[in-house]
Structure formats: C-alpha cells, structure tokens
Amino acid sequence: MKKSLLWIIYLLALCNVFPQQDDDTLNLQDLLGQENNDSSLSGENENETNEDLIDLDDLFNSNQDVQTDTENQDDSLSVDSLVSQNPFELSANFSMQGGYGWGGKNLPHLPGADAAEEYEDLTLLKMASALTLDFRISPELRVLQKYSMSFPNFDTQVTEFFMDYNVHDKLYMRFGRQNLTWGISRYYPFTNLSARLPDQDDYDDTGADITPGFDGVQDDVNGDGVPDDYSEDADSYSMKFNLPMSTGGLELLFFTRNAFVENLDAPTSDEVGYGFNYNFAVPLFDFSCGTFYHKQLNWRSFYTFNTTLLDRLEFYHEALMSYDLEGDDITPLNYETGLTLDPLDFSVNAGFYVDFFDKKMELSGEYFYCGEETELAIKGRTVPLIWGHNVSGYISYKWGKLKVSTQLQYNINQNSGVVLPGLQINLLPKMSLNLSVPTIFGVRDGAYYLHNPDELNREALILFTVKISGGI
Amino acid sequence: MKYKLIGIFFFLILFSLFSQDNREILQQVDSLASYMDHDFAAEYTIIEDKASGERSKTVAAVFRRDSLEKYVIIVLEPDISKGQGYLKVEGTLWFYDPESRRYNYTSSSDRFQNTNARNSDFTRSTLSQDYDVVNRQQVQLGVYPCQLLTLEANNNDVTYPKMKIWVDENYLVRKTEDYSLSGQLLRTTAFPSYQQVQGRYLPRQLLMVDALSRERSQITISRVNFNDLPDSTFSKQFLETVSR
Numbered sequence: 001m002k003k004s005l006l007w008i009i010y011l012l013a014l015c016n017v018f019p020q021q022d023d024d025t026l027n028l029q030d031l032l033g034q035e036n037n038d039s040s041l042s043g044e045n046e047n048e049t050n051e052d053l054i055d056l057d058d059l060f061n062s063n064q065d066v067q068t069d070t071e072n073q074d075d076s077l078s079v080d081s082l083v084s085q086n087p088f089e090l091s092a093n094f095s096m097q098g099g100y101g102w103g104g105k106n107l108p109h110l111p112g113a114d115a116a117e118e119y120e121d122l123t124l125l126k127m128a129s130a131l132t133l134d135f136r137i138s139p140e141l142r143v144l145q146k147y148s149m150s151f152p153n154f155d156t157q158v159t160e161f162f163m164d165y166n167v168h169d170k171l172y173m174r175f176g177r178q179n180l181t182w183g184i185s186r187y188y189p190f191t192n193l194s195a196r197l198p199d200q201d202d203y204d205d206t207g208a209d210i211t212p213g214f215d216g217v218q219d220d221v222n223g224d225g226v227p228d229d230y231s232e233d234a235d236s237y238s239m240k241f242n243l244p245m246s247t248g249g250l251e252l253l254f255f256t257r258n259a260f261v262e263n264l265d266a267p268t269s270d271e272v273g274y275g276f277n278y279n280f281a282v283p284l285f286d287f288s289c290g291t292f293y294h295k296q297l298n299w300r301s302f303y304t305f306n307t308t309l310l311d312r313l314e315f316y317h318e319a320l321m322s323y324d325l326e327g328d329d330i331t332p333l334n335y336e337t338g339l340t341l342d343p344l345d346f347s348v349n350a351g352f353y354v355d356f357f358d359k360k361m362e363l364s365g366e367y368f369y370c371g372e373e374t375e376l377a378i379k380g381r382t383v384p385l386i387w388g389h390n391v392s393g394y395i396s397y398k399w400g401k402l403k404v405s406t407q408l409q410y411n412i413n414q415n416s417g418v419v420l421p422g423l424q425i426n427l428l429p430k431m432s433l434n435l436s437v438p439t440i441f442g443v444r445d446g447a448y449y450l451h452n453p454d455e456l457n458r459e460a461l462i463l464f465t466v467k468i469s470g471g472i
Numbered sequence: 473m474k475y476k477l478i479g480i481f482f483f484l485i486l487f488s489l490f491s492q493d494n495r496e497i498l499q500q501v502d503s504l505a506s507y508m509d510h511d512f513a514a515e516y517t518i519i520e521d522k523a524s525g526e527r528s529k530t531v532a533a534v535f536r537r538d539s540l541e542k543y544v545i546i547v548l549e550p551d552i553s554k555g556q557g558y559l560k561v562e563g564t565l566w567f568y569d570p571e572s573r574r575y576n577y578t579s580s581s582d583r584f585q586n587t588n589a590r591n592s593d594f595t596r597s598t599l600s601q602d603y604d605v606v607n608r609q610q611v612q613l614g615v616y617p618c619q620l621l622t623l624e625a626n627n628n629d630v631t632y633p634k635m636k637i638w639v640d641e642n643y644l645v646r647k648t649e650d651y652s653l654s655g656q657l658l659r660t661t662a663f664p665s666y667q668q669v670q671g672r673y674l675p676r677q678l679l680m681v682d683a684l685s686r687e688r689s690q691i692t693i694s695r696v697n698f699n700d701l702p703d704s705t706f707s708k709q710f711l712e713t714v715s716r
Contacts (some may be wrong), residue, residue: 249707
C-alpha cells in the first residue's frame with residue numbers, strides 16, 4: 001500500500017513538472033517595472049494622443065468591481081449609429097513630389113544602341129490635392145463627392161461623384177462616377193474589365209502610337225471640345241447593384257465613359273456596357289466569375305480564384321476569354337509583329353503573395369500569358385498588357401523607417417522588361433525620401449521601351465525624390 | 473502487484489477528475505468571453521506606446537457573430553487608415569483597402585493595424601477547443617485569488633502555441649502570457665477591469681505588453697451592444713458601403 005501511495009505521489013509530481021509559475025519572477029508588475037515609464041510624447045507622431053495609459057503598477061492591487069453599464073445604452077454601437085454618427089464629413093489630402101533625375105537614352109548595354117551615350121537630367125515637381133465630401137443623409141442614403149486638382153497643369157476634375165442607396169440591407173445601389181475594381185492581379189489587371197480602353201487606330205507617319213492616353217496625346221472623340229485622356233482623367237459613369245449572398249454576392253453593372261458616348265445628355269443603349277460579377281467566398285477559397293460587354297469593346301468573360309495556403313501564402317489564378325463580336329476595326333498596337341488576329345482569345349495568370357515578420361518582408365510573383373491581341377490599354381496604366389508570356393516579381397523589406405524594394409516586369413516574347421530597385425526613408429513626419437533606379441532592358445522596339453513613362457524617354461535613370469503628403 | 477494496479481486505477485481517476493476540472497474551467501472562461509446567442513458590437517480604442525516613445529491611437533468598430541465564427545472590423549481612426557476593414561469567417565480573414573477597393577487575404581496571427589493586438593484577439597474565445605491544460609496552480613494575483621493554468625495548443629491554427637492564463641474565482645481571465653513553441657515569452661496581457669452589459673461580461677480595459685519590443689498597448693472597449701445585426705453586416709459589400 002505504501003508503494004502504491006508512493007506511485008501516486010510520484011505520478012502526481014510528474015504532472016507538476018511543467019514550468020512552475022513563480023509570481024515573483026514573471027508577473028506583470030515586474031515585467032513592467034523594467035519598462036521606461038517615462039513615455040514622454042515625441043510630438044511628431046501623426047496619431048499623437050494625449051490620453052493617459054492606466055497606472056500599470058496598481059493593476060491588480062485593488063479590487064475593481066465589475067461595472068454595470070446601463071447609463072450609456074443610447075450611445076451603444078450599431079450599424080445605423082456607425083453610418084449616422086457623422087452625417088457630414090469633409091476630408092482632404094495633399095501630396096507634393098519634387099526631385100531630380102539623371103539618366104541616359106542610349107545605354108551601351110542595350111542591343112542596337114548608339115555608341116555615343118546620351119545623358120540628360122530633369123527636375124521634377126508635381127502636386128496634387130483632393131477634397132472629399134461625404135454626406136450620410138440617412139442610413140439608406142449616402143452621397144460622396146471627390147474633387148481633385150493637380151500641378152503643374154492645374155487640372156481640376158470630379159474624381160468621384162456617386163450616391164449609395166441601401167434597400168433594407170438586402171440590396172445596395174451605387175450610381176455615378178466611381179472607381180471600380182474587378183479581379184486580383186496588381187501586375188496585369190486584365191480581368192478588371194471596365195478599365196479596358198478601345199483601340200483607336202491612331203498612328204502617325206512614323207508608325208508611332210498616338211492612341212489617346214498614351215504619351216500625353218489627347219483626343220476629342222465625342223466632340224464636346226474637351227480633350228479625352230483615356231488613361232488619366234476620370235471619365236466613367238456607372239450604375240451597379242449589389243446583392244449580398246453570405247460573404248460574397250452578385251454585382252450587376254451598367255457602365256460607360258466619355259469616349260463611348262456621343263451625347264452625354266442622352267446616351268443610347270449601344271453606348272452603355274453591361275455585365276455582372278458573382279463572388280462566392282468561403283473559408284477555403286474565394287471564387288469570382290463575371291462578364292462584361294460594350295459595343296465598342298470585345299466581349300469578355302473571366303473567373304478568378306484565390307486561396308491561402310499554410311495561413312501565410314496567398315495563391316491566386318485568373319483566366320479570361322475575349323471574343324470580338326463585331327469582327328471589324330481590329331488593329332493591333334504598333335509593336336505587334338505580324339500576328340494573325342483571332343476573334344477568340346484566352347489569357348491566364350497565376351501568382352502568389354507572402355509576407356514575413358509581421359509584414360516587414362513582402363514577396364510576390366506572377367506569371368501571365370496574354371493571348372489577347374487588341375484592346376490592351378488599361379485605364380490609369382502607362383504600359384498596356386503585352387501579348388505573350390510575361391513574368392513579374394516584387395520583394396521589399398522594412399527596417400524601421402527604411403524600406404528597400406525591387407520590382408521586375410518582363411515580357412519573354414518581346415525580350416522587353418523593366419526593373420525598378422528603390423529605397424525609401426521616412427525621416428520626418430509626412431515626408432519620405434526616395435531613391436530609385438528605373439531601368440528598361442531588352443530590345444529597343446519592345447513595349448516597355450515604347451511606353452516608357454519617363455518624360456525624356458530615358459532607358460535608365462537615377463531618380464531622387466522627396467514626397468510630402470498628408471490628409472485630414 | 474494488486475496494490476500497484478489499485479494505485480494506478482486511483483491515479484487514473486484522479487487524473488481524469490483533474491483534466492475534466494481543467495476543461496470545465498476553460499469552458500467557463502470561453503462561455504463568458506463568447507456570445508453565442510446574440511451578436512456583439514463595440515468600439516475598441518487602442519493606444520499604443522512604441523518603443524521609440526511615439527504614441528498612436530487606433531479606433532475601430534467591431535461587429536461579431538460568434539455563433540457563425542464571423543466578425544467585421546471597421547477602422548475609424550487614424551485618418552490614414554480610415555475605412556480599412558476586416559471580415560473574418562471561420563478561419564479566413566479578408567482585409568479591405570478602400571483606396572484600391574480590393575480584398576486581400578490576411579492572417580489571423582498578424583498584428584492588427586501594427587499594434588500589439590492580433591487579428592485573432594477580436595474573435596470569440598476557444599481556449600477549451602484549442603488548448604490542453606498541462607498544469608494548474610492556485611496563486612494570488614494582487615488581490616485576486618486565481619487559478620493559473622498552463623496551456624499547450626493541440627492544433628496549429630492558434631496564434632500562440634503555449635499560454636499561461638490567470639482565472640479568478642468568477643472565471644474571468646485576469647492575465648495571460650503568450651509563449652512561442654520554444655518557451656519564449658512573447659506577450660503579456662492584463663485584464664484589470666471588467667464591465668457587465670446586458671447581463672454579459674467583457675473587459676473594460678486591457679493592457680498588452682510585447683515582451684520583445686517592450687511596446688505597450690491599452691485597449692478600451694466601449695459602446696457595447698448585444699442587439700442583433702443585419703446578416704449583410706458580415707459581407708464584403710458591407711465593408712465597401714460603410715468605409716469612408
């Protein structure tokens with residue numbers, strides 16, 4: 001019997017072999033006692049607040065009765081109170097970018113480059129500001145207006161102007177000028193269907209592409225006396241209906257833009273595109289499919305799929321089918337070389353995104369096969385989609401206020417690409433210093449060379465900029 | 473030999489009672505920190521003291537439906553992050569960026585808005601499902617007599633593989649310590665004060681200390697509401713609609 005008792009004691013002791021918690025060595029007070037309690041405010045942080053932290057040393061030394069909250073129930077949070085607590089909101093933001101860039105047009109390493117190197121420098125100064133008015137007239141009705149102004153052209157425009165209407169939290173409507181985003185890829189947004197621009201057949205005598213929106217060339221397609229810059233200006237009009245279904249839902253879209261409409265006061269049905277996007281989101285994966293047709297564009301349908309692997313790695317895949325229903329006015333962009341145009345095209349991509357160390361390190365990559373031969377220009381992007389096999393990648397790392405990154409995009413078929421190594425330091429509040437070396441490589445008639453965003457068309461340059469930005 | 477068998481038998485009974493008792497404690501803790509019969513809405517204010525001495529403030533609206541393992545978080549402050557949102561459905565968490573109007577997957581174990589809080593801190597308590605109690609002690613934490621439970625995760629889906637939690641006589645968690653698999657202390661959280669709203673308990677304030685960076689976060693929970701929410705609250709469309 002004694003042996004059995006010893007057995008029990010021994011086994012119970014085993015159960016308690018796990019690290020013994022000694023309040024004197026690991027308790028919060030001791031841990032906090034090592035802290036520098038002089039948490040004086042720097043006064044430089046944009047989120048600065050003067051609220052005091054609770055007294056850490058007395059946390060558990062007095063019994064704090066459970067407080068019964070009955071007096072402030074009227075102030076409790078709800079969906080209605082969230083949207084109606086500030087019925088009118090004004091916000092503004094501003095950014096200024098100034099700097100200096102030095103680089104060469106004819107770099108010796110490029111095939112076909114002249115022996116004589118040509119270097120040019122340029123100063124840079126841009127400013128932009130935006131003003132947003134957000135009216136929450138009621139839980140059902142909201143109106144948002146966003147105006148922007150830019151320097152040096154002093155262009156002013158209505159970037160967004162739309163109304164939201166909510167039908168009993170079952171159906172959501174948004175009508176007006178708004179930013180729409182379909183699809184996943186940030187490198188090649190080929191499934192963002194409403195952002196596609198039509199081919200314009202505009203080439204000068206030398207064969208250079210002067211399609212509106214490229215290289216700053218503007219046109220007046222609808223004859224309203226106002227130049228239509230497809231790539232930069234806000235010019236869209238849309239009406240969308242969203243029907244939530246579980247986590248995802250169905251979106252119906254009617255969409256057009258300035259260049260598609262002859263008379264904005266009375267657009268015809270042919271001048272308005274339409275489509276839908278259905279999203280099915282479950283914990284295992286996220287699937288979307290949709291279609292969009294506008295008489296002046298090819299009919300396109302797509303699906304997207306993404307999932308998270310190992311709670312860390314985001315994998316995505318998209319596919320698109322494009323069909324030229326009209327079968328006319330198909331003209332390839334001028335960098336195409338004798339391809340036989342097919343009314344039915346397919347495009348597909350696969351990519352990943354992963355981050356480490358609490359997002360200090362980010363890594364992403366994508367392969368994209370572009371089977372489309374026409375209508376490759378994308379709203380807001382200097383470089384259009386490029387036919388053939390494309391690869392891209394991005395890596396960045398942050399050490400406190402310093403961030404280094406490198407981005408690469410390359411088209412295999414054309415042997416044309418761009419690499420963008422960069423360094424950013426946030427030394428002062430709202431100010432960042434940036435050093436980057438954008439370099440175009442590959443053949444001289446490749447798409448990245450022809451659509452060089454640099455004003456002087458330099459193939460490589462060292463660009464130093466200071467950016468000051470903020471908002472209220 | 474007979475005595476040994478009897479001894480083992482008694483031990484197994486004792487061990488079983490011990491384990492069951494521990495499991496019941498965790499279940500009680502979970503039941504107090506989970507709201508399975510009603511939706512939950514509250515405003516969370518997070519004040520963060522960085523190691524550099526800077527201080528930041530983040531305010532977020534949190535909507536939970538624990539019965540379906542869903543939550544939605546809308547960032548209200550600071551201005552630079554305003555309108556960003558999170559939608560969690562079971563083990564999946566989407567992040568909504570109002571600038572790009574895109575949804576991305578993100579991890580529950582990631583920091584929430586670069587604070588000491590993790591995205592997983594906003595969901596219901598599932599300690600009894602995710603952890604096994606490997607040790608229990610009666611300790612005194614200030615004026616509170618507490619059960620100190622040492623926990624080890626029984627799956628890989630949790631943010632911290634090891635924990636220690638101090639549970640007071642009312643099954644309210646007063647303090648937690650979160651450890652890495654190697655036993656490195658990562659974070660300490662104190663729950664000095666609780667509030668009772670519509671008959672349910674929840675912390676009024678809690679304090680988190682990152683053991684590695686020494687950064688501290690104070691979270692205040694206010695404007696608590698347990699009224700039912702529209703189903704559409706837990707949808708992507710809701711994030712887009714309320715973001716501003």
